[in-house]
Amino acid sequence: xxxxxxxxxxxxxxxxxxxxxxxxxxxxxxxxxxxxxxxxxxxxxxxxxxxxxxxxxxxxxxxxxxxxxxxxxxxxxxxxxxxxxxxxxxxxxxxxxxxxxxxxxxxxxxxxxxxxxxxxxxxxxxxxxxxxxxxxxxxxxxxxxxxxxxxxxxxxxxxxxxxxxxxxxxxx
Numbered sequence: 342x343x344x345x346x347x348x349x350x351x352x353x354x355x356x357x358x359x360x361x362x363x364x365x366x367x368x369x370x371x372x373x374x375x376x377x378x379x380x381x382x383x384x385x386x387x388x389x390x391x392x393x394x395x396x397x398x399x400x401x402x403x404x405x406x407x408x409x410x411x412x413x414x415x416x417x418x419x420x421x422x423x424x425x426x427x428x429x430x431x432x433x434x435x436x437x438x439x440x441x442x443x444x445x446x447x448x449x450x451x452x453x454x455x456x457x458x459x460x461x462x463x464x465x466x467x468x469x470x471x472x473x474x475x476x477x478x479x480x481x482x483x484x485x486x487x488x489x490x491x492x493x494x495x496x497x498x499x500x501x502x503x504x505x506x507x508x509x510x511x512x513x
Contacts, residue, residue: 357399360387364407365414372415381492382457384411388434389453389500394511397438404430421472425464433460449504453497458489 364387371380384407392400408430412423433456441452465485469478 353395353399357391357395357403360391361403361406361410363387364403365410368407368411369414372411379488381495382460383492383496383499385430385433385453385456385460385496386500386503388430389437389449389456389497390503390507392434392437392441392452393449393500393504394508397434397442400438401431401434404434421468424471425467428467429460429464432463433457448497449501450494450497453500454490454493457493457496458486461485461489 364384366384367386368384371383374380385404387407388400388404391403405427408423408426409418412418412420412426417423436459437452437456440447440455447455462482462485465478465482469475
């Protein structure tokens with residue numbers, strides 16, 4: 342392997358590791374918020390940056406590392422909370438990647454909002470189908486959609502600011 346490619350892959354691994362670690366730290370800190378059943382999802386900044394810088398595969402790796410290591414650290418691995426976080430993270434990463442790949446009409450903010458809303462909607466669906474089977478659960482759907490729009494906008498804005506500052510350091 343040529344030296345410049347080796348350095349490039351090493352740099353890529355280092356950046357992805359830092360993204361996963363920073364997303365993990367934010368994920369863990371958010372778990373201590375005093376609001377039950379609500380997390381702003383700022384750890385998703387790491388996933389969005391990985392998507393914009395490196396693509397779908399690496400963004401999914403960042404998501405999986407963040408959620409799995411976070412659950413392990415918090416003692417929630419294989420609990421219902423873990424299942425909800427994992428399905429929400431995987432689905433939102435898929436949605437963001439499909440939208441980003443299929444159209445450039447959405448920037449980081451639009452991608453983030455779609456990811457946040459899809460995360461919240463899939464979590465309600467999984468909670469219903471796997472755990473609660475209570476139709477009244479969907480009364481929260483409008484609140485979760487509005488919360489996804491608000492937190493997704495903020496997460497997307499932060500992601501856009503960071504991306505604008507670092508994108509020139511990568512061959513995009």
